[in-house]
Amino acid sequence: MNDAQVAGPAxxxxxxxPAELAEARRxxxxxxxxxxxxxxxxFRCTQRVGHIKAAFGLPPADPAREARQVERxxxxxxxxxxxxxxxxxxxxxxxxxxxRHHEAIRAEYRSDS
Amino acid sequence: MNDAQVAGPAxxxxxxxPAELAEARRxxxxxxxxxxxxxxxxFRCTQRVGHIKAAFGLPPADPAREARQVERxxxxxxxxxxxxxxxxxxxxxxxxxxxRHHEAIRAEYRSDS
Numbered sequence: 001m002n003d004a005q006v007a008g009p010a011x012x013x014x015x016x017x018p019a020e021l022a023e024a025r026r027x028x029x030x031x032x033x034x035x036x037x038x039x040x041x042x043f044r045c046t047q048r049v050g051h052i053k054a055a056f057g058l059p060p061a062d063p064a065r066e067a068r069q070v071e072r073x074x075x076x077x078x079x080x081x082x083x084x085x086x087x088x089x090x091x092x093x094x095x096x097x098x099x100r101h102h103e104a105i106r107a108e109y110r111s112d113s
Numbered sequence: 114m115n116d117a118q119v120a121g122p123a124x125x126x127x128x129x130x131p132a133e134l135a136e137a138r139r140x141x142x143x144x145x146x147x148x149x150x151x152x153x154x155x156f157r158c159t160q161r162v163g164h165i166k167a168a169f170g171l172p173p174a175d176p177a178r179e180a181r182q183v184e185r186x187x188x189x190x191x192x193x194x195x196x197x198x199x200x201x202x203x204x205x206x207x208x209x210x211x212x213r214h215h216e217a218i219r220a221e222y223r224s225d226s
Contacts, residue, residue, distance in 0.1 A: 018169055031154060037193050040193035093203070093206060
């Protein structure tokens with residue numbers, strides 16, 4: 001690739017990419033940093049939920065709550081131009097991880113009692 | 114909230130849950146709405162990348178770029194208290210979807226030529 005289309009700081013390995021691509025990648029990198037931080041906060045919150053559930057003897061999974069979340073996130077996805085199927089798969093991906101955490105927390109509570 | 118432990122608006126199905134749990138779920142619902150919108154924006158951006166790649170004849174996947182993203186996101190995850198393995202799996206989950214889109218865009222460009 002030539003002078004008009006060189007890599008920016010988003011491509012530190014020095015591989016030439018079109019300038020437009022380097023520009024888009026900088027946006028993606030910023031978005032990804034935001035996603036990581038917001039996911040970190042989501043898991044801090046679900047860890048708290050895990051402790052509440054364990055303390056109250058509630059099961060780690062809550063299918064009725066999850067069904068409501070699926071419907072809500074599909075609707076929000078449709079409004080914002082995200083594929084609703086992707087949003088649903090993404091929620092399932094997070095919930096699987098959360099339930100794993102909740103089960104671990106519940107096991108801790110049981111071993112303490 | 115009344116009576117200490119009743120369901121709030123986060124639990125419209127009317128199942129009683131501890132007040133603390135209803136409170137945490139409201140936070141999770143807000144975070145999820147933010148995640149859906151930011152993911153929608155990420156895919157808008159990667160769609161643009163797909164068109165740039167197709168126009169320049171670049172391949173849909175870019176393993177060197179992905180390796181840099183993995184390292185960066187693992188470091189950001191560690192800083193923010195998110196499990197770095199989860200961050201890596203999450204990136205792979207998004208990249209799989211993105212490459213599927215890029216391949217579809219490339220197929221469109223080829224059928225146009």
